[in-house]
Amino acid sequence: MDTSSSTFSFEFFPPKTADGIAKLETTWQTLALLKPRFFSVTFGAAGSTRDRTFETVIEIQARSGVETAPHLSCICSTQENIREMLNGYRKQGIRHIVALRGDMPSGMVEAGEFRYANELVAFIRETTGEHFNIEIAAYPEYHPQASSPDRDLVNFKRKVEAGADSAITQYFYNADAYLSFIERCAKHGIRIPIVPGIMPITNYHQLARFSDACGAEIPRWIRKRLESYGEDLKSVRAFGEEIVTDLCERLLAHDAPGLHFYTLNRAEPALAIWNNLGLSDST
Numbered sequence: 001m002d003t004s005s006s007t008f009s010f011e012f013f014p015p016k017t018a019d020g021i022a023k024l025e026t027t028w029q030t031l032a033l034l035k036p037r038f039f040s041v042t043f044g045a046a047g048s049t050r051d052r053t054f055e056t057v058i059e060i061q062a063r064s065g066v067e068t069a070p071h072l073s074c075i076c077s078t079q080e081n082i083r084e085m086l087n088g089y090r091k092q093g094i095r096h097i098v099a100l101r102g103d104m105p106s107g108m109v110e111a112g113e114f115r116y117a118n119e120l121v122a123f124i125r126e127t128t129g130e131h132f133n134i135e136i137a138a139y140p141e142y143h144p145q146a147s148s149p150d151r152d153l154v155n156f157k158r159k160v161e162a163g164a165d166s167a168i169t170q171y172f173y174n175a176d177a178y179l180s181f182i183e184r185c186a187k188h189g190i191r192i193p194i195v196p197g198i199m200p201i202t203n204y205h206q207l208a209r210f211s212d213a214c215g216a217e218i219p220r221w222i223r224k225r226l227e228s229y230g231e232d233l234k235s236v237r238a239f240g241e242e243i244v245t246d247l248c249e250r251l252l253a254h255d256a257p258g259l260h261f262y263t264l265n266r267a268e269p270a271l272a273i274w275n276n277l278g279l280s281d282s283t
């Protein structure tokens with residue numbers, strides 16, 4: 001498997017506590033040794049982690065030497081505060097952004113000045129030109145609010161046409177969903193790299209909760225096996241590692257342009273998969 005031109009990246013969330021900050025530091029230090037293409041740091045719903053995302057991104061990029069990309073979501077934001085954040089990042093030497101719509105907090109009905117991610121991508125391009133490398137989100141199993149798979153693809157294409165450089169997918173465990181999505185994108189003239197998002201499996205109950213919320217399917221045979229291990233976390237992790245390694249192998253063998261790991265701020269699960277795949281550093 002030739003992965004010399006593949007793009008590998010790792011995603012973190014901004015920690016809240018001193019303990020969380022220390023744990024994340026150990027994680028990014030470990031993963032920086034793999035020389036990934038970039039790290040990214042999520043943005044809490046409706047801007048709830050705005051300052052922490054900013055501080056985490058700046059610190060990790062400065063200390064790790066790895067390009068670090070903030071996620072930026074536009075729901076409940078104004079043009080004014082998005083412009084301020086973009087200027088802040090630009091001043092700090094950040095050149096890579098993951099541009100998202102985000103989700104509406106419960107009880108809120110007005111989206112704000114931006115309704116969809118394509119409007120945010122267009123705004124970033126209008127106001128900052130080519131300064132930022134812009135990533136967008138893709139959904140091989142379709143976005144849960146999409147009115148149809150066709151409309152979701154049309155909407156995905158809008159983001160590409162607004163100026164996105166590449167995409168990262170929602171996680172999935174069915175390689176065929178990704179391969180079929182890539183084929184449909186190609187038929188619609190979408191040419192940007194679409195990197196699979198990889199969620200290692202370490203905790204079944206947490207994964208089941210996340211998956212219900214974001215519309216990612218855990219295939220029945222995987223669920224059944226994970227459920228059967230009950231509280232035996234060692235077996236959950238061993239099985240999870242095996243199937244996610246197989247998934248990554250299959251994706252790379254089918255020319256996926258790289259892998260983006262959702263780390264949940266832990267290095268070991270992604271590192272185990274990395275080692276199973278026999279990947280060396282990605283420079």
Ligand SMILES: Cc1cc2nc3c(=O)[nH]c(=O)nc-3n(C[C@H](O)[C@H](O)[C@H](O)COP(=O)(O)OP(=O)(O)OC[C@H]3O[C@@H](n4cnc5c(N)ncnc54)[C@H](O)[C@@H]3O)c2cc1C
Pocket residue numbers: 041042043044045046071072073098099100101102103115116117118136137138143144145146147151152153155156158159168169170171197
């Ligand atoms: C890699 C990745 C990272 C993420 N990071 C974060 C994060 O840090 N913080 C966070 O809050 N969330 C994050 N999310 C979750 C994301 O915000 C949600 O999935 C959100 O519901 C959709 O965001 P989007 O950018 O894909 O939205 P959009 O691309 O705007 O799509 C949202 C829905 O609207 C539809 N749609 C899009 N454009 C139009 C249009 N012009 N007209 C009509 N319908 C339209 C789409 O079909 C889709 O159903 C992430 C998701 C991924 C895959």
